[in-house]
Amino acid sequence: MSELFTPYKLGPVTLRNRTIRSAAFEAMCKDNKPTQELFDYHTAVARGGIGMTTVAYAAVCESGLSFNSQLWLRPEVVPELKKLTDAIHAEGAKASIQLGHCGNMTHRSTCHCTPIGAINGFNLYSPTFYRKMTRDDIEFVAKSFGEATKLCIEAGFDAVEVHAGHGYLISQFLSPYTNRRKDEFGGSLENRMRFMRMCISEVVKAGKGKIALTAKLNTRDGFKGGQETEELIEVAKELQRLGIEAITLSGGFVSRQPMYVMRGEFPVKTIVHYFPWKQWWLKAGVLLGGRIVAPTVPFKHLFFLEDAKKFQAAMPDFPFIYVGGVTSRADADKVMEEGFPLLQMGRAVLEDTDFVNKMKADENHCSACEHSNFCVGRMYSRSMQCHKRCIDITPALEKEVARVNARNDKRERNLGYKK
Numbered sequence: 001m002s003e004l005f006t007p008y009k010l011g012p013v014t015l016r017n018r019t020i021r022s023a024a025f026e027a028m029c030k031d032n033k034p035t036q037e038l039f040d041y042h043t044a045v046a047r048g049g050i051g052m053t054t055v056a057y058a059a060v061c062e063s064g065l066s067f068n069s070q071l072w073l074r075p076e077v078v079p080e081l082k083k084l085t086d087a088i089h090a091e092g093a094k095a096s097i098q099l100g101h102c103g104n105m106t107h108r109s110t111c112h113c114t115p116i117g118a119i120n121g122f123n124l125y126s127p128t129f130y131r132k133m134t135r136d137d138i139e140f141v142a143k144s145f146g147e148a149t150k151l152c153i154e155a156g157f158d159a160v161e162v163h164a165g166h167g168y169l170i171s172q173f174l175s176p177y178t179n180r181r182k183d184e185f186g187g188s189l190e191n192r193m194r195f196m197r198m199c200i201s202e203v204v205k206a207g208k209g210k211i212a213l214t215a216k217l218n219t220r221d222g223f224k225g226g227q228e229t230e231e232l233i234e235v236a237k238e239l240q241r242l243g244i245e246a247i248t249l250s251g252g253f254v255s256r257q258p259m260y261v262m263r264g265e266f267p268v269k270t271i272v273h274y275f276p277w278k279q280w281w282l283k284a285g286v287l288l289g290g291r292i293v294a295p296t297v298p299f300k301h302l303f304f305l306e307d308a309k310k311f312q313a314a315m316p317d318f319p320f321i322y323v324g325g326v327t328s329r330a331d332a333d334k335v336m337e338e339g340f341p342l343l344q345m346g347r348a349v350l351e352d353t354d355f356v357n358k359m360k361a362d363e364n365h366c367s368a369c370e371h372s373n374f375c376v377g378r379m380y381s382r383s384m385q386c387h388k389r390c391i392d393i394t395p396a397l398e399k400e401v402a403r404v405n406a407r408n409d410k411r412e413r414n415l416g417y418k419k
């Protein structure tokens with residue numbers, strides 16, 4: 001008997017089943033405030049049977065914004081967020097929100113200050129210089145994580161997920177690739193975890209017992225010179241010690257190995273199509289260098305499973321949340337059989353908000369998502385949408401999606417990932 005559709009208690013909340021819509025950036029927050037589109041979208045996901053849906057990538061303070069369409073947690077957005085969580089609850093699902101700070105992955109025009117990071121440097125993606133955080137910056141951002149947690153409680157969320165992976169700010173401090181500081185925040189793993197410890201302590205102080213406290217962590221950064229599994233298991237132990245109640249195990253580093261996060265091709269042509277002409281230099285940059293800075297990482301079902309199991313073996317009594325390539329009821333059951341109490345899904349639910357109900361009705365149900373990553377490409381300058389439901393897709397882009405899907409299919413068959 002599959003445990004998939006049985007309830008699960010996560011901290012102080014009980015989920016109706018083991019499925020969570022992963023934090024996948026919606027780009028539905030005009031002027032950094034929630035919109036009707038965000039409301040409709042998450043209500044539809046909740047109606048589709050999910051145990052808990054996650055509002056993605058909310059910045060804990062203004063310097064942490066990397067998109068103009070991203071949520072910035074501040075008191076004025078609480079009433080709208082409360083309407084959103086009420087609607088999710090009315091559909092029987094729980095509501096989570098991802099708390100993050102992008103660190104150096106932004107531009108002055110978006111975060112309205114010189115972008116900050118663990119060290120000084122230049123961000124090729126935006127492109128812009130960024131500066132090393134001072135002790136005051138570090139304390140301010142850590143406190144912002146606590147303040148954001150309080151706002152999320154007020155807004156009726158059941159859980160927060162602190163983003164400690166993918167090369168965003170906490171991960172920029174954790175990873176030896178981006179943290180070359182010489183002070184007490186750099187060097188040894190103990191020092192590189194210090195900033196994370198400060199942020200998590202604030203979250204725990206604000207939320208323990210009131211809201212489920214979770215984090216998203218890399219199993220590895222996904223490139224030579226990045227942080228590896230052995231160290232990240234120690235980070236997971238530290239998160240547990242600090243009071244985090246479950247960890248989502250992911251991987252990848254947006255500035256260095258972005259496709260390791262979700263696999264497949266970087267959607268160069270979709271991104272270029274939707275970028276406005278006033279950002280012509282970005283269009284040109286992505287067209288010329290996109291494939292080089294974001295190489296394809298072939299998609300495989302349950303692509304993080306082997307690495308996630310290493311964390312489970314090291315911390316057998318701790319609840320890890322599985323994410324990565326869950327595309328069918330069979331995949332979901334496999335994750336349960338492997339002993340993960342909860343699983344997250346990104347693209348299967350982006351492609352079809354009813355995916356969970358369909359898995360429940362039919363144990364042979366499979367997602368029709370072919371991971372062309374059109375949704376990722378569109379998200380950079382419009383709201384995130386699957387190409388199948390996108391109202392402004394052009395015939396040329398449709399052809400491009402078909403070409404990417406054919407390349408994915410060939411690649412995966414050659415590697416034996418697909419029969």
Ligand SMILES: Cc1cc2nc3c(=O)[nH]c(=O)nc-3n(C[C@H](O)[C@H](O)[C@H](O)COP(=O)(O)O)c2cc1C
Nearest residue numbers: 022023024025056057262324325345346347375376
């Ligand atoms: C359009 C899109 C946006 C994403 N945005 C985020 C994000 O804001 N935060 C995050 O932690 N992961 C993000 N991800 C990664 C997903 O949450 C998930 O970890 C990844 O897609 C693997 O799961 P999947 O194979 O079920 O899609 C995003 C993925 C997609 C496809």
